[in-house]
Amino acid sequence: MLLSICKSEYPLLGRESGTATGWDVQNHFVLGGVAVHEGQIYRLTKVLDAVQEKYFPSISVPIEFHATEIRRGKNRFKDFTPSKREDILSDVYKIISDATYPNLVLFATAIHISAVENQFQARTKVLEDLCQRFNMFLTRKFHAGLPNKGLLIIDRHREEEYRHLISEFQSAGTSYGCLGNIVDIPYFARCRETRMLQLADFCANAVFRYYERNDTKYIDMIFDRFDKRSKDSPPEGLKHFTNEECGCYACSWRT
Template sequence: MYLLYADESGSSGGSDQEHFVLAGVTVFEREAHWLSLKLDKIAAQFDSQAPHSVELHGSPMLTGKKFWRNVPKNKRIDAIKDALRLIDGQHQRIIASVVRKAAISPEDPVSVTFQQLITRFDHYLARQYKYYGDPQRGLVIFDKSPKEAPIQALATEFKFDGHEWGTLRNMADVPVFVDSRATRLIQLADLVAYAIFRKYEENDSQFYEIIERKFDFFNGVQHGLHVDV
């Protein structure tokens, strides 16, 4: 099974931020444990006695909030970059959707980005079978969020009633929502979403340039990034 660990960045409502991002990293089930251990090593730099108490989240790390307040900025930035470098563009792929809310109004940013995310993941799985004979199902794993109910409703609708481009064919079940404190890979998805958000919202590409070649691609065509800005 392929797992897509996903998270959002930016506000889906309000006018204080122009953009909203939903992004995820595909991980084959047997790779998840080993990738998590590598992220643990990054966290252990900041608390070797209790590394699991250190959460890797983009915004507080960059701005120095809460736990990160007393950590030098250069070390915080290096940790974000080190985590993003762990994503292997061959074995893990990034799938993401970024929208400028005014550009898609009155449509809901969550609905638009989720449809892009899950259908691109579904197409990725179909391609794995068609070209590589790998008949894996997929499961999307999100950070816990008030958006859980509407996202699960959308996933069910896309599977049984269809979406704009067809129906979902390769999902094992509706998305699962977990506490980010329990899994490093949700934290990694947060860092990916934040890297994309910083590029489009703040014109800051220092993190994005690390991941820009790690989006899902096939035959030289990038399939893993939807941009509507």
């Protein structure tokens, strides 16, 4: 896996939605990712800070924007009405939808219960696929004369599991071969520590709700930010593993 001199880095910040062990109550598990050019992180952080200032004008310390907590009115969001919480969600999703390629690029892999053998396999499959899609994006950039390296940053909540998986990738490779454009030492951070992981949470949650609840509201807002080869190409950054017939956004163009 790697290394060469590069002009800049793309962090891919990954966040789960659903759980790899929750198959008694869910049909899908999602790993979503937001790839942000390093030169855009400060600007996007300030834009999300402005959303906090809009809704929490008296609070200066960073508040974590977590899509599920906002939707359910948990923690700091408990005093907001449902309509106001929807406004907060829309404001955050608008940050993603207003970003331009390639400053911010989305990736997400969903796995349906029909394709699951066990919880380890489910998490392995979505991580492997997400990394492969990110590597393809970086490869296209390289061939276009922009030799960027990818850096994987994952929510620390699942650090032990992901360290083990990435160690397996390093020793045995992946089913896609070598992921040569991604730095092979992952980093881990708490979601509350970085606004970019919070954007990844919103990406993963939109994809999870699309597959689990047939809710298209927010995935439609951010759909054009998923990686694609050209403006009119299908969304290669979105993948759905299922053993059933499917006409979803990810499957319809692949059949």
